[in-house]
Amino acid sequence: MPSSPAAPGSTTLPDDRLAELRSLGEQLPRFIRVVHALKAQATEGRDRAALVLLFPLVRHGPLRQGALAELVHADPSTVSRHVAVLIEHGLVQRVADPTDGRASLLVVTEAGRDALEQLRTEREAHLARVTAAWSAADLRALTSLFGRLVDDLAGSLPTESAAPTAPSPRESS
Numbered sequence: 001m002p003s004s005p006a007a008p009g010s011t012t013l014p015d016d017r018l019a020e021l022r023s024l025g026e027q028l029p030r031f032i033r034v035v036h037a038l039k040a041q042a043t044e045g046r047d048r049a050a051l052v053l054l055f056p057l058v059r060h061g062p063l064r065q066g067a068l069a070e071l072v073h074a075d076p077s078t079v080s081r082h083v084a085v086l087i088e089h090g091l092v093q094r095v096a097d098p099t100d101g102r103a104s105l106l107v108v109t110e111a112g113r114d115a116l117e118q119l120r121t122e123r124e125a126h127l128a129r130v131t132a133a134w135s136a137a138d139l140r141a142l143t144s145l146f147g148r149l150v151d152d153l154a155g156s157l158p159t160e161s162a163a164p165t166a167p168s169p170r171e172s173s
Helices: 015-042 048-052 054-060 065-071 076-088 110-130 136-155
Strands: 092-097 100-108
Touching: 048 054, 048 076, 048 110, 054 065, 054 100, 054 110, 065 076, 065 100, 076 092, 100 110
Parallel strands: none
Antiparallel strands: 092 100
């Protein structure tokens, strides 16, 4: 089977695998652009980027702000701005960290849980419309393979400290 060169230090890839990887590499930026367009369309009157931080806070429980930034692979200053919005809207509150009184933990309020449920419902309704013509098997296959891809991509990111394990895409935002 013919093969094509791979990245330096790696093995040579068969042409058909290289073609699939190239196609995937072209689809990922397209996917990201579509997601950005969907976010922009849905952001009317609220800071959706801040709301997305509610998913890991509910899933993992109270977290320090730095740990939250690491968990979502975001710049600490960006997370700080989003957390300020969440606190301002009463969706998150700071409480003293019982293990270190100098630090604080972010805790989702009841209003934050309600906002998260609304966001989750909107997201699921949109996905239901988009995939309405898909078979259950196709939806299950995409969900499984996409989750695997995101897990593997997240696992390939450098880590700076022992932050809480990142949630699987099937578990978080």
